[in-house]
Amino acid sequence: MPQSPWLPIPEKSDFSIYNLPYGVFSTPTRRPRVGVAIGEQIIDMAALTARGKFHDLKIPLQVFEQPSLNAFMSLGKPVWKAVRQRLIQWICEENSPLHQLQEESMLPQSDAKMLLPVQVGDYTDFYASEEHATNVGSMFRGKENALMPNWKHMPIAYHGRASSIIVSGTPIHRPKGQLMPTGADRPVFGASQKLDFELEMAAVIGVSSELGTSVTTEEAENYIFGMALFNDWSARDIQKWEYVPLGPFLGKNFASSLSPWIVPMEALKPFVTEGPKQQPEPLPYLQKANPRNYNIHLEVYLQPAMQEEVQICRTNFKHMYWSIQQQLAHHTINGCNLRVGDLLASGTISGSQPDSYGSMLELSWNGERRLQLGEASRTFLEDGDTIRMYAYAEQDHKRIGFGEVKTKILPPL
The missing domain is CATH 3.90.850.10 (Fumarylacetoacetase-like, C-terminal domain)
Structure with a gap:
């Protein structure tokens, strides 16, 4: 796995490039949506999808514009792996779409309100x-x-x-x-x-x-x-x-x-x-x-x-x-x-x-x-x-x- 992300990640960070966990967040200007944690930042997956960055993976636009991870999870393991591999690649490439769209597709975790990440049917x-x-x-x-x-x-x-x-x-x-x-x-x-x-x-x-x-x-x-x-x-x-x-x-x-x-x-x-x-x-x-x-x-x-x-x-x-x-x-x-x-x-x-x-x-x-x-x-x-x-x-x-x-x-x- 790549070792050199362009994004500053604090040493001993919970959210290293080896992790990339999923959650659901909102801000005063962003409705509840899916995000991925990296370092002290959140990647706004809906913002990247709106720019067509997952179009080739046939991920519907609305999948990441949801108040839970359920719609994304239901796409199955091959899609989970493909999205993860793409994010890792983008975090390590200076000219990646994520870097180019950093201002609109990333935000500090401190600016976000975290929500219940899944709609739980049975427990x-x-x-x-x-x-x-x-x-x-x-x-x-x-x-x-x-x-x-x-x-x-x-x-x-x-x-x-x-x-x-x-x-x-x-x-x-x-x-x-x-x-x-x-x-x-x-x-x-x-x-x-x-x-x-x-x-x-x-x-x-x-x-x-x-x-x-x-x-x-x-x-x-x-x-x-x-x-x-x-x-x-x-x-x-x-x-x-x-x-x-x-x-x-x-x-x-x-x-x-x-x-x-x-x-x-x-x-x-x-x-x-x-x-x-x-x-x-x-x-x-x-x-x-x-x-x-x-x-x-x-x-x-x-x-x-x-x-x-x-x-x-x-x-x-x-x-x-x-x-x-x-x-x-x-x-x-x-x-x-x-x-x-x-x-x-x-x-x-x-x-x-x-x-x-x-x-x-x-x-x-x-x-x-x-x-x-x-x-x-x-x-x-x-x-x-x-x-x-x-x-x-x-x-x-x-x-x-x-x-x-x-x-x-x-x-x-």
């Missing part, structure tokens, strides 16, 4: 980290019964609520619902006292599949457009009372936060790595021939009101037991169809060390220990707290970042 949340599942199981069932009998045979998941997925920067209100106080014989109504974050990655589906067909682990990457950071908020006390027998509902569906930038799968290829050894061997439809995990560093910061933020978690996506390809294969093995814009979230990503746990539930061990944050301390999240998640991959002088997911917690309505 599925997996439970794919063995460390997280073991931690949660140990808390509530004991170490001997930490993992349920089915956990190592298939990627466990539930269907979430797409309507409450919000973009980074959108605050959330503390949810209310039924709670069962310790020692009580009947529930009470009130605001959650155990509000929590969940550090996750989300796969964005870019190609639909037919109802009644299945997608194999080998075919999965043809359906995934890219990956994004994801915070799947949880109200642990609401969830604890409601989840038997049908699983999460009001304890989860009040909000999930998505990063504004979607990193293409093509950009993740240099960071493919082996995942954990799977024992017992999965059934044939879940087996994979090649390494499919990704070496992505993940960090979580908590900022109490009127204080500096403190890093509370540092972990890596490569530790996930079930890969995103296996998740997709399992999701469709019964003939369930995928649609453009669907999200498949990984579930909470936790490592083996206490500072690598991806939720307050684990960091505080369900409230048994307080997490020290300078002058403040926490077991769960309080009103006025801000959670910021950050992710990047770096290897062989190549660095790509996912931006951040940042959300402030407001009092209940």
